Amino acid sequence: MRSFLIIGNEAVTEPFSLNDIPGAGRMDVLCRCVSQALFLSHSIRKDVEVFLLLLGKPDPPKVVRIVSNELRRMSPDERNVAGHIRKALGVKATKEWTETNSGIFVTKRNLKELLSELSKRYNVYYLREDGRDMSEIASWIKDPLFVLGDHIGVKKEDEDVIFNFTSTILSVSNLSLMSEQCITIAHYILDKNRT
Amino acid sequence: MRSFLIIGNEAVTEPFSLNDIPGAGRMDVLCRCVSQALFLSHSIRKDVEVFLLLLGKPDPPKVVRIVSNELRRMSPDERNVAGHIRKALGVKATKEWTETNSGIFVTKRNLKELLSELSKRYNVYYLREDGRDMSEIASWIKDPLFVLGDHIGVKKEDEDVIFNFTSTILSVSNLSLMSEQCITIAHYILDKNRT
Structure with missing residues (x-):
């Protein structure tokens, strides 16, 4: 399994307009992250999970989880991904994972709660520009x-919370890349290493 | 300079609805290619050009050219990029490059005409899944x-036209990736080699 957790510092926690996705706390960044993490050409990667931690108004924190193996009817364009996130934000979030679409779940947890759960089944790596070269x-x-x-x-x-779960900081480039570019390259580095 | 030419087989050649970018002959793919080719986090790469060859209805072929060093007021979300392309498609395209926004140009040329011009100042490489490992x-x-x-x-x-201008086929992955992912990885490979 590979998994990505993207922190949306201002990403809204209520349904938003699909005609202004950036205006929803830069939800466009998160949509591109989802797309680049999950999609290949004409197919969806197996065994990938994406977690979006949404910290914007009016009801933070919320987490949207997308499980590639169970996902149906998503396409890689921003508006389509945003539509799925929007739908998840229209459902009442509790401490449990509520499925809002096939393979898409929402919950009301903070970073510490989320990492406490995920660190039981994943090895946590913090991606930051000044980290060690992942390759x-x-x-x-x-x-x-x-x-x-x-x-x-x-x-x-x-960061202080993250450092409770890992001491490994990795970098994929000396340049300051967009989040979704880091995801694409992380996949690339791991894919290349498997061949 | 680095340059990317993406062939939009069905991408429309007239203004289209920003509420259905995929419906415009999968213009979303081309928008993501533009975004991934040009943007870093909070900045635009220097010395990059993107060419979109649009072969869809009603008036193919058209080429939209985006020059990073001259570009203003573009953001990396699909809708914003699409808005710029849409505007370029609203301008009459001739055999000359017509600037439709700072750094954005449109012309009416086919693949052969375009490559004839570009091969004078670029070395042409064809990106295909079964090519030689670019790295x-x-x-x-x-x-x-x-x-x-x-x-x-x-x-x-x-392809037959392309092979008049290059015999080098390069690949960035053994997986079948989306076009914009190939662009991100091509940048990564070249960036890494410069450091």
């Missing part, structure tokens, strides 16, 4: 959960 | 123009 240790990476920020990055208090 | 020859690549298809790929007759 150097790719062969050691098994069942990763890559945690990364959106356009704002990861706030100090959230 | 093996990255250090030799200078001033590349990467030619790639959209979700449909590149049709036989267009």
Whole structure:
């Protein structure tokens, strides 16, 4: 399994207009992350999970979880992905995972609660620009959960939480890339190492 | 300079609805290609050009050219990129490049005419899944123009045109990736080789 947790610092926690996806706390960034994490050409990757931690108004925190193996009827364009997230945000979120569509779930948890659960089945890696080159240790990476920020990055208090679950900071580039580009390259590095 | 030419086999050649970008001949694929080719986090790459060859109805072929160094007021979300393409398609296309926005141009040329011009200042590489691993020859690549298809790929007759300008077929992955993922990885391979 491969997994990605993207922190949406201002991503809204209520249904939003599909005609202004960036206006929903830069939900466009998260949509692109979902798309790049899950899709190949004309197919969906097996064994990938994406977690979106939404910290924007009016009801943070919420987590949307997307499970590639169970996903149906999603296409890679931003508006389609956003429509699925929007639907999940229209359902009451509780401490349990509520399925809002095949393969899509919503819950009301904070970063610590989420990582407490996920660290039981994933090895947590924090993706940050100044980390160690991922390609150097790719062969050691098994069942990763890559945690990364959106356009704002990861706030100090959230970093402190992450460091309770991992001490490994990895980087995929010396350039400051967009979040979805980091995901594409993380897949690439791992794919290449499997061949 | 780095350059990408993406062939939009069915991408429309007239203004289209921003509420159904995939419906415009899968213009969403081309928008994501533009975004991934041009943007870094909070900045635009220097010295990148993107060419979109649009072969859909009602007035093919048209080419939209986007020059990173001259670009203003574009953001990486699909709808914003699509808005710029839409505007370019509302302007009469001639055999000359007509600027429709800062850094965005449109012309009426076919693949052969376009490659005839571009091959004078770029080294043409054809990106295809079964090509040679780009990472093996990255250090030799200078001033590349990467030619790639959209979700449909590149049709036989267009391949024949491409092979008049290059015999080098490169691949970035053994998996069948989406076009924009190939662009992200091509940048990654070249970036890594520069460091």
